[in-house]
Amino acid sequence: MAAPFSWLRPDPAGIYIAPADCWIDPARPVDTALITHGHADHARGGHGRTITTPATLAIMAVRYGTGAGVVPVEYGESLNLAGGVRVTFVPAGHVLGSAQILLEHAGEHVIVTGDYKRRPDPTCAPFVVTPCDLFITEATSGLPVFRHPPIEDEIARLLAVREANPGRCVLVGAYALGKAQRVIAELRRGGWTGPVWLHGAMERMCRLYE
Ligand SMILES: [Zn+2]
Known part of the structure; x- marks a missing residue:
């Protein structure tokens, strides 16, 4: 039996999902990209196929262009990728359209958060807690020195x-x-x-x- 989570690979260019031959927030153009949200350190143009929420696609179209193939996926909707990988976009509470990406493969559930926040924000859907076996989190303001007042x-x-x-x-x-x-x-x-x-x-x- 394969080692747990061996179907995922951290790479300087992003997180690679081997059985589906696709990337999360890749730093260079790839065939298939799953995008968490529209900020420039996560979303880039030029991919063969860009899979993300409709709002993130709209943001990308304004900022970078999205290339030829776009696949909008609403929050809570699931999409079956190649190699038996299922992907679901879950609200991350960061900016309009921002999503955590839930990956399911070989009975394992993985969340890749992208940027997220738990505080209320009237301009985007609130963060949704999702059970998982592996939680891959951003920690942009994770140090205890960051204490954001109300x-x-x-x-x-x-x-x-x-x-x-x-x-x-x-x-x-x-x-x-x-x-x-x-x-x-x-x-x-x-x-x-x-x-x-x-x-x-x-x-x-x-x-x-x-
Ligand atoms: Zn961001």
Whole structure:
């Protein structure tokens, strides 16, 4: 009998799923790619076939192009790949369309999280806990030094600064995919009804979110 999980291989270019001859978030163009989400360190253009959620495909189309073959898979839907590998996309709570990838093969269940968060975010589907035998996790903010305060408190601070400086601008730096839209949504939830001026580089992605 094969060693547990021997059908998966870590590789500098991504995670390789041998029986299905496909990759997760590959760093170079491959025949078949499963993509967790639209950020540039996970999604690249030029693959023969790109399998991911419809929202991530839409984001990729705006940012990188997706190549010829696209296979949209809704959250919770499963797809049978070659070699008896079954793949399901599970919400990751990171950005619009972001997914954990559940792989099933030879009776083994593997979750590859991609980036994820457990905090509520009004701009994407919340993280779903899924039983598995192997959990391959990102840990971008995994060090204990990262203690993110509640977003309500941060937005309240932002609005207080705005209030205290009526003749001035408050400039917020936020990543163009995900963070910017979350800040806007939270500002609205926090009661800000005035205009939010955007750098032009963010406009297309905000339109897509709308
Ligand atoms: Zn990300």
